[in-house]
Amino acid sequence: MAELTAAPHPGNGIDPIRAEYMALTRRKRLYGGLTLLVFVLLMLSGFTLADSRNAGGFWDGLHRIFDFPAQVLGEAWDKIDLMPAHLVKFFPALIETINIAAVSTLVGAMLAIVLSLLSTRGLARFPALIPLFRRIMDVMRAVPEIVIALVLIFILGGGPVPAMIAIAFHTAGALGKLFSEVNENASLKPVEGLESVGANWTQRMLLGVVPQVAPNYLSYGLLRFEINIRASAILGFVGAGGIGYELKNAMSWGQGKFDEAAAIFLLLFGAIVVFDQVSSHFRNKLTHGGGA
Amino acid sequence: MSTMALKSQADGLFRRKRLVAFGLPALIVVYLAYIVFAFDIPGLAERARMDNARALVADSYSYKTHVTRDNRSGDVSIAIEGERKGAYADGTAPAWVTLGDQTVIDLEDGHVVRFAETGVSYDVPGFGLITAEPGPRGVQTNLDPENVPDWINLSKNRMTITTDAGRVTVTRNRTEVFRYFAGWELFFFTLDSPYHGHGAGEILFGPRIDPARGNIAGALHDFWHNAMWRHAEVAWAMFETVLMAFLGTMGAAIVALPLAFLAARNFAPLGALRFAVRRVFDFVRGVDGLIWTIILARAFGPGPMTGALAILFTDTGSFGKMFSEALENVDRKQIEGLQSTGARPLQRYRFGVIPQITPVLLSQVLYYLESNTRSATIIGAITGGGIGLLLTQAMITQKDWEEVSYYIVLILLMVMLMDWLSGKLRQRLIAGGR
Structure with missing residues (x-):
């Protein structure tokens, strides 16, 4: 009521406040609109640029997008009786891909545990070297798997080992960063307790820190495993064994082997979905219903 | 009684813990042992090509200049890395090669190679003069074939001498001398550029080197269009890779956001639709980036657009899942507040929901942007675009290892820059969001 009576008087009351507020809102809206405009322009110009650099145009290709899947499915359907045999034939390759992912996750995680403990404040063995270990992890994380894989394929020849080393290297860096964030939240009391009874650094870390953070480690490790299955399939395509390599062979053969390609697609898709579900189930259990 | 029960319970717990503590590492060891055989790691030592590794390492920090004589015509040519792009013009030579009737190549430390009328002589300090005469019946040398030191490889048609100073190869058709230098050859200017051999100070402050153009503009032009290192193309490829990651990530976020509303329990009342969108x-x-890349490359051909779309498709799924989870966690009170003022549904979403989820969304998107820069390198190698393609091409030729290491350094810098940028933006977002 009081405002209503005060409103007609100019110069005081809520009018200037309202004007100021409206100006503020307008300015905010203007900035927001400009940001949006710049973003839209960036997307559009980027899109046209990428389109012009592409071998085939976007609009020409759009209606052909289903041609290839239709071709593959058609051929697979024609030879549907061969499908079980193909699935059995390529199953070992799938196992190899999963093995690559599993080993590289394991090895990478072990390396990551050491690196992360060495680079966490309060836990580090050599506190002065924390920045060094952090930079090492940054570099390891930045290396795309394909770089190491290609170099190692040149030296070691094709096969699962180059892919394994390449993925493990990147995994160590990526997990190391996440692990060291987990470590920072660990309670230092068990560590101090162990120190008071004369435990050395390795014992303090293994018995004092790792049991506290193991569920988080495991959860991040499972997530990495999912990512690494995809990575190891891709690396197979550039020459490091497993199902990606079989896929490349079937694809470069072209028509006539599309039924094999379909079988490989099916296996890879199935494996990714299954491991995604399993790992997210366990991760949910670890984070929510966890044994903590 | 109860203490007994407690004790037995505790004993059971300890037994179980002990089993896990020893069983888990044992399981891992058994698995790794299986892998050692499954991946044939013992056989790795035989398959490994250490000479390849040596060539790779040596080439990435040094280069060689070839002095070649065609033994039939007698023409002498000099080229860096033996490439046409690094060839010295006829009649010109670096300071350590003297052209003339007799070509004298000074390999330093007393090692001197001379191309005479037809033969070749190499003065090796502490060993003596080695002469070789290529002819129609093979290579005649003054060496005793029964007693050749192990740094000389001698056969009827070929002699190769490898010393610390360089390498000399004589065959019937050709005589080749390699001299090794540290560094990356012609990184700034190729030999045909007038700026080759001039220091930075000279170019920036010295007198005009090429009368036709200013020093700085000319030097930049020659550097940018360096035929050996192709800086312009490399810069463009890097940009293309970042472009793929940017378009893919942002496009996926734009597509995923409206779909996420349909998949969130509190926004989509229709269960069947929700289920369908989630699937x-x-x-x-689940149809991984690799499969998307292959399918899309068939439709659109190789190039950055294909890579961007492959990233877009895969990440639409990931973003959709994450966004819908974020939407399910929004606070209903703000939406109800807006509803009480008579806001229409679209307004409720715009002012009640979007501000709540923006920080979560943007930080996820930025995180993916960094990781997709790495993926774009790999996808580029498969579909043919960006720095990934240049890297695989340089790998396939198996000789330009200095270019490979250059690309690797550039990729690392690019990813680290994106990582830094996305981290900075996320930090600001989280700090500003509160």
Whole structure:
């Protein structure tokens, strides 16, 4: 009521406040609109640029997008009786891909545990070297798997080992960063307790820190495993064994082997979905219903 | 009684813990042992090509200049790395080669190679003069074939001498001398550029080197269009890779956001639709980036657009899942507040929901942007675009290892820059969001 009576008087009351507020809102809206405009322009110009650099145009290709899947499915359907045999034939390759992912996750995680403990404040063995270990992890994380894989394929020849080393290297860096964030939240009391009874650094870390953070480690490790299955399939395509390599062979053969390609697609898709579900189930259990 | 029960319970717990503490590492060891055989790691030592590794390492920090004589015509040519792009013009030579009737190549430390009328002589300090005469019946040398030191490889048609100073190869057709230098050859200017051999100070402050153009502009032009290192193309490829990651990530976020509303329990009342959209997310995520790349490359051909779309498809699934989870966690009170003022549904979403989820969304998107820069390198190698393609091409030729290491350094810098940028933006977002 009081405002209503005060409103007609100019110069005081809520009018200037309202004007100021409206100006503020307008300015905010203007900035927001400009940001949006710049973003839209960036997307559009980027899109046209990428389109012009592409071998085939976007609009020409759009209606052909289903041609290839239709071709593959058609051929697979024609030879549907061969499908079980193909699935059995390529199953070992799938196992190899999963093995690559599993080993590289394991090895990478072990390396990551050491690196992360060495680079966490309060836990580090050599506190002065924390920045060094952090930079090492940054570099390891930045290396795309394909770089190491290609170099190692040149030296070691094709096969699962180059892919394994390449993925493990990147995994160590990526997990190391996440692990060291987990470590920072660990309670230092068990560590101090162990120190008071004369435990050395390795014992303090293994018995004092790792049991506290193991569920988080495991959860991040499972997530990495999912990512690494995809990575190891891709690396197979550039020459490091497993199902990606079989896929490349079937694809470069072209028509006539599309039924094999379909079988490989099916296996890879199935494996990714299954491991995604399993790992997210366990991760949910670890984070929510966890044994903590 | 109860203490007994407690004790036995505790004993059981300890037994179980002990089993896990020893069983888990044992399981890992058994698995790794299986892998050692499954991956044939013992056989790795035989398959490994250490000479390849040596060539790779040596080439990445040094280069060689070839002095070649065609033994039939007698023409002498000099080229860096033996490439046409690094060839010295006829009649010109670096300071350590003297052209003339007799070509004298000074390999330093007393090692001197001379090309005479037809033969070749190499003065090796502490060993003596080695002469070789290529002819129609093979290579005649003054060496005793029964007693050749191990740094000389001698056969009827070929002699190769490898010393610390360089390498001399004589065959019937050709005589080749390699001299090794540290560094990356012609990184700034090729030999045909007038700026080759001039220091930075000279170019920046010295008198005009090429009368036709200013020093700085000319030097930049020659550097940018360096035929050996192709800086312009490399810069463009890097940009293309970042472009793929940017378009893919942002496009996926734009597509995923409206779909996420349909998949969130509190926004989509229709259960069947929700289920369908969720399965679509699962499907595009499960059909990995690799398969999307292959399918899309068939439709659109190689190039950055294909890579961007492959990233877009895969990440639409991931973003859709994450966004819908974020939407399910929004606070209903703000939406109800807006509803009480008579806001229409679209307004409720715009002012009640979007501000709540923006920080979560943007930080996820930025995180993916960094990781997709790495993926774009790999996808580029498969579909043919960006720095990934240049890297695989340089790998396939198996000789330009200095270019490979250059690309690797550039990729690392690019990813680290994106990582830094996305981290900075996320930090600001989280700090500003509160």
